[in-house]
Amino acid sequence: ILNVEQSPQSLHVQEGDSTNFTCSFPSSNFYALHWYRWETAKSPEALFVMTLNGDEKKKGRISATLNTKEGYSYLYIKGSQPEDSATYLCAFFYNQGGKLIFGQGTELSVKP
Amino acid sequence: GAGVSQSPRYKVAKRGQDVALRCDPISGHVSLFWYQQALGQGPEFLTYFQNEAQLDKSGLPSDRFFAERPEGSVSTLKIQRTQQEDSAVYLCASSSIPRQTYGYTFGSGTRLTVV
Numbered sequence: 001i002l003n004v005e006q007s008p009q010s011l012h013v014q015e016g017d018s019t020n021f022t023c024s025f026p027s028s029n030f031y032a033l034h035w036y037r038w039e040t041a042k043s044p045e046a047l048f049v050m051t052l053n054g055d056e057k058k059k060g061r062i063s064a065t066l067n068t069k070e071g072y073s074y075l076y077i078k079g080s081q082p083e084d085s086a087t088y089l090c091a092f093f094y095n096q097g098g099k100l101i102f103g104q105g106t107e108l109s110v111k112p
Numbered sequence: 113g114a115g116v117s118q119s120p121r122y123k124v125a126k127r128g129q130d131v132a133l134r135c136d137p138i139s140g141h142v143s144l145f146w147y148q149q150a151l152g153q154g155p156e157f158l159t160y161f162q163n164e165a166q167l168d169k170s171g172l173p174s175d176r177f178f179a180e181r182p183e184g185s186v187s188t189l190k191i192q193r194t195q196q197e198d199s200a201v202y203l204c205a206s207s208s209i210p211r212q213t214y215g216y217t218f219g220s221g222t223r224l225t226v227v
Binding site for chain 2: 004006034036041042043044045046047048049089099100101102103104105
């Protein structure tokens with residue numbers, strides 16, 4: 001059974017705090033790791049797709065790293081803003097499959 | 113269209129009622145996925161189409177769930193004799209090629225509540 005775990009489940013921070021979340025996934029049959037940001041009442045929005053061990057990607061204040069050998073990815077948000085409040089989902093795409101396996105998400109709340 | 117469109121946005125069904133959820137993918141997108149997200153959980157895979165062919169339906173929870181994409185564009189997810197455990201957000205996603213290396217485009221989902 002392919003299992004993707006995210007931690008923490010929820011996080012409450014103050015505006016300006018930096019924060020990070022973890023995604024753990026199977027280290028075998030790896031093809032890609034996706035990160036999505038899902039705001040309430042909107043569509044999940046792709047943040048990053050990472051494919052290579054050691055990959056680091058950045059989009060504004062958000063960055064992500066990937067370790068395929070040990071099966072984890074970190075998502076970092078520098079200087080959190082209230083508009084960063086959302087659920088952050090990671091999803092594993094494995095080599096023999098055609099579908100994404102999602103973690104349960106990390107719900108981030110940023111207070112002004 | 114510009115994005116993936118799902119309808120209805122919200123659906124309340126009485127237990128035992130049949131429902132049909134619609135997904136309009138981005139024009140020309142080959143791959144189409146349905147996911148089910150129960151409260152407090154991540155999205156769970158239901159089924160996958162490549163054009164009109166249903167390549168994987170391993171995630172459909174019971175034979176009450178049926179999906180089709182007859183012309184390789186619009187897809188419908190049908191749930192017969194709805195039960196309370198079917199209450200969830202149903203997400204549709206599409207992509208231009210199978211197993212692409214950029215993110216899928218998701219719709220906003222249909223929130224189904226079975227009472």
